[in-house]
Amino acid sequence: QAQVVNNFGLRAPSAFLQGPGSRPIYTNDDRVLVFGAPTNAYVFTNVEGGRSYNATFAIEKSWENNFFKFAYNFLDATDVMSIDAEISSDAYDRNPANVNNTNQSLLSPSLYGNKHRFVGVASKRMPWKNKRHATTVSLFTEYVQGNRYSYTYSGDINNDGSGLNDLIYIPTVNEIQQMNFSGDTDEERTAQMIGLNNYIAQDSYLSANRGSFAEKYGALAPWRSTMDVRILQDIGLGNENKDTRLQLSLDILNFGNLLNSNWGLRKTATNTSLVQPIAVSVDSDGAPTYTFDTDLQETFFNDFSFVSRWRMQLGARIIF
Numbered sequence: 485q486a487q488v489v490n491n492f493g494l495r496a497p498s499a500f501l502q503g504p505g506s507r508p509i510y511t512n513d514d515r516v517l518v519f520g521a522p523t524n525a526y527v528f529t530n531v532e533g534g535r536s537y538n539a540t541f542a543i544e545k546s547w548e549n550n551f552f553k554f555a556y557n558f559l560d561a562t563d564v565m566s567i568d569a570e571i572s573s574d575a576y577d578r579n580p581a582n583v584n585n586t587n588q589s590l591l592s593p594s595l596y597g598n599k600h601r602f603v604g605v606a607s608k609r610m611p612w613k614n615k616r617h618a619t620t621v622s623l624f625t626e627y628v629q630g631n632r633y634s635y636t637y638s639g640d641i642n643n644d645g646s647g648l649n650d651l652i653y654i655p656t657v658n659e660i661q662q663m664n665f666s667g668d669t670d671e672e673r674t675a676q677m678i679g680l681n682n683y684i685a686q687d688s689y690l691s692a693n694r695g696s697f698a699e700k701y702g703a704l705a706p707w708r709s710t711m712d713v714r715i716l717q718d719i720g721l722g723n724e725n726k727d728t729r730l731q732l733s734l735d736i737l738n739f740g741n742l743l744n745s746n747w748g749l750r751k752t753a754t755n756t757s758l759v760q761p762i763a764v765s766v767d768s769d770g771a772p773t774y775t776f777d778t779d780l781q782e783t784f785f786n787d788f789s790f791v792s793r794w795r796m797q798l799g800a801r802i803i804f
Contacts, residue, residue: 488579489572491645492525494514494645497644503664504655505655508642509641531589537558540558549609549618554604556602562592580592580650586644600629602628603626605622614724619716623711625712630704630752632702633754636651653697654698663772666774680762682781712736713736715734717732718803728803731803734798738793751786759783
């Protein structure tokens with residue numbers, strides 16, 4: 485059993501969107517009236533769906549003052565809703581919906597976890613007086629397939645009450661010319677057509693799926709890697725017959741970024757799991773008008789948060 489949020493204020497959609505990417509859309513007659521006014525009624529409900537396969541393979545070896553380990557983790561997980569939200573309306577809004585009916589659950593790859601993950605660990609301890617005086621250098625490295633995300637419209641194309649959850653239709657070159665774009669002049673509208681076509685062409689997922697709807701969490705960010713370094717210095721204290729030590733530590737996280745500002749950067753397409761490259765509005769007859777920002781030329785951007793920066797921390801402890 486899995487949980488999903490449905491809108492009990494909606495009946496089944498009874499109309500269809502005009503133009504390329506036609507899909508069922510909701511009319512005012514498809515909304516449940518409460519005291520004569522349409523309303524949204526968000527309800528958590530249980531549905532069947534979801535599974536997870538997880539496997540890890542590792543090799544390791546330790547000898548004298550050395551240690552080495554290499555591991556690979558495979559994760560294949562699906563669910564009907566990956567959003568953890570305290571407010572039911574937020575969970576509904578941010579969960580990419582079934583194109584045919586928002587209230588029909590849509591099984592898809594899970595947003596959480598990485599399908600492929602490689603991890604390496606190496607450590608060497610170098611005594612320089614006796615076992616209480618030593619320097620230990622350790623290296624931790626990771627190579628991971630990027631996070632999943634969905635392409636959705638900025639706008640409520642199917643009139644289900646959410647301007648975040650509608651998966652986009654990926655038009656072909658000819659279909660773009662049939663789409664109605666906003667703008668006061670033909671030049672503005674033509675520039676948006678060209679811009680959208682170029683955006684799709686440079687994106688490996690979009691260009692490979694033209695003529696179909698984007699899949700829920702079907703796209704992946706680029707692979708990423710990171711390397712951390714730890715240096716421990718043990719200094720013996722007091723009586724040599726007792727293992728009393730002062731241990732100083734230096735941790736450098738994302739060590740590659742310290743060496744070169746272009747290393748260790750994480751690229752992402754979104755900070756919210758939803759990429760919204762195109763806006764849309766729909767009139768009462770089901771005719772959509774699209775808006776594309778012609779400055780948008782690339783899918784991925786550098787994430788300059790802490791995950792892409794090198795960090796250093798010092799520590800000290802007494803072992804007795």
